[in-house]
Amino acid sequence: xxEQDNSQFGDKFxxxxxxxxxANLLTEPLTSSINxxxxxxxxxxxxxxxxxxxxxxxxxxLRFLTAIGEVAELLYGVKVPAGKGIAGFxxxxxxxxxxxxxxxxxxxxxxxxxxxxxxxQTILATPLRHSGEVIGVLxxxxxxxxxxxxxxxxxxxxxxxxxADAIASLVNAYESAKLFRELGxxxxxxxxxTRLPELREWLNNLRDSPEHRxxxxxxxxxxxxxxRGPNERQICREVLEAILKFSDxxxxxxxxxx
Amino acid sequence: xxxxxxxxxxxxxxxxxxPDKWRSASGKGVTVAIIDSGIDxxxxxxxxxxxxxxxxxxxxxxxxxxxxxxxxxxxxxTACAGIVAKIAPDVKFSSVKVLGxxxxxxxxxxxxxxxYAIKKRYKLINLSLGTTKPQFFAPLHDLLDRAYQAxxxxxxxxNNLPQPSFxxxxxxxxxxxxxxxxxxxxxxxxxxxxxxxxxAPGVNVRTAWLNGGYRNLTGNSFACxxxxxxxxxxxxxxxxxxxxxxxxxxxxxxxxxxxKG
Numbered sequence: 001x002x003e004q005d006n007s008q009f010g011d012k013f014x015x016x017x018x019x020x021x022x023a024n025l026l027t028e029p030l031t032s033s034i035n036x037x038x039x040x041x042x043x044x045x046x047x048x049x050x051x052x053x054x055x056x057x058x059x060x061x062l063r064f065l066t067a068i069g070e071v072a073e074l075l076y077g078v079k080v081p082a083g084k085g086i087a088g089f090x091x092x093x094x095x096x097x098x099x100x101x102x103x104x105x106x107x108x109x110x111x112x113x114x115x116x117x118x119x120x121q122t123i124l125a126t127p128l129r130h131s132g133e134v135i136g137v138l139x140x141x142x143x144x145x146x147x148x149x150x151x152x153x154x155x156x157x158x159x160x161x162x163x164a165d166a167i168a169s170l171v172n173a174y175e176s177a178k179l180f181r182e183l184g185x186x187x188x189x190x191x192x193x194t195r196l197p198e199l200r201e202w203l204n205n206l207r208d209s210p211e212h213r214x215x216x217x218x219x220x221x222x223x224x225x226x227x228r229g230p231n232e233r234q235i236c237r238e239v240l241e242a243i244l245k246f247s248d249x250x251x252x253x254x255x256x257x258x
Numbered sequence: 259x260x261x262x263x264x265x266x267x268x269x270x271x272x273x274x275x276x277p278d279k280w281r282s283a284s285g286k287g288v289t290v291a292i293i294d295s296g297i298d299x300x301x302x303x304x305x306x307x308x309x310x311x312x313x314x315x316x317x318x319x320x321x322x323x324x325x326x327x328x329x330x331x332x333x334x335x336t337a338c339a340g341i342v343a344k345i346a347p348d349v350k351f352s353s354v355k356v357l358g359x360x361x362x363x364x365x366x367x368x369x370x371x372x373x374y375a376i377k378k379r380y381k382l383i384n385l386s387l388g389t390t391k392p393q394f395f396a397p398l399h400d401l402l403d404r405a406y407q408a409x410x411x412x413x414x415x416x417n418n419l420p421q422p423s424f425x426x427x428x429x430x431x432x433x434x435x436x437x438x439x440x441x442x443x444x445x446x447x448x449x450x451x452x453x454x455x456x457x458a459p460g461v462n463v464r465t466a467w468l469n470g471g472y473r474n475l476t477g478n479s480f481a482c483x484x485x486x487x488x489x490x491x492x493x494x495x496x497x498x499x500x501x502x503x504x505x506x507x508x509x510x511x512x513x514x515x516x517x518k519g
Contacts, residue, residue, distance in 0.1 A: 083358020089295055089332035092357045093387045100462055100474035132390040154461055
């Protein structure tokens, strides 16, 4: 009896995953939105490179999620061990900081620079927080033009904190989507070790959570709109970005804080 | 019944703490606990001043502190100690390493570090860290009350983020600091009634860094040790100052700075 239950449940779950197709639906638009925000913030803060690092596991390690600038491609996926370097410190302490002259001695940045061939000279790093928890780090590196670069200012630090708030919401959504995708991959695989009772419990919790249910409904809507064509996708993206921009609870211009 | 004449009151307090009574001090006899990423004890500015190096470790779900040999994992603790030592060159340091020690969540780590420093009764504690996790509100509040009762002066860096961070928003039992563009450590500001009352230099501060080096740093974390340095000087000359008296002294001195400024 339980065997059959599990198999029916597994089938249903597979269908659900296939229907929602979270892998492509949620993560891609999110990374693209994060990149858009990174680009506009880097122009506002006047930095040459910008990157988002996210936590990896629960031991304080970080990983580059996305970056803009000349060595962006080389940074994807690079890991920063717990507490190492400025990013590691900002992540574990929750304190933003700027270093005017990173220098070339044997710090963690020298290791990354060696990999990328880039020279990190001045840096501004601020934590990404979601629901009171630090989930990553936002970094701005160097200035346009030639060195020596003007250090990042307190005003730019405040601006970075503002952008960090918006980027953190996107990163959090990205992480949820990724988790869901990984779970989906696990179910869709033919691995017999898949622990269906655990998945059942997870799905039940999901069902019970109005927030998740609404998110899933939203995901289905998004998929339908996306399937209708590039114009629909464009409108949808613009509307969503506008909502993100104006839904900052701390902003007086928020029209969603009623 | 009469109202307190604030000007008269604080001019009395500030004359009690006249600059010539304490600014020539060097922090002798004062040990500062730096709860941070560790201190590089090989740095020429700091080596001889570090009297204790401990590091947090998880043991059976509890945080314990062992002697540390791993140095500073990020440079931040060294930077904070460097700022204190510049103002108060004869202070001693206890490095309580809670960051980069591995396996500890942010709030849990510095809560344990703070508890360690209070238990050891360090008179002056530099906490350039903060958390926004609501679950740490109550335990931190409790810990700071214990610090206050034990006579430990806890100085915390504010967080320049949109949401409140703990413990810097607690106003009664600790001293919270935010950065200013001021460069003179003695010309700090005190804004009574604001969430973060003290302002101190925190922009492009040149201080000690890893591998015997120096860096120019910006952040509230670097404003905090400036106030710690000033308090170390006061403590050398007035060793039995309570946290409550230190706050009044800082307010009176800052008020005088402002009047002169």
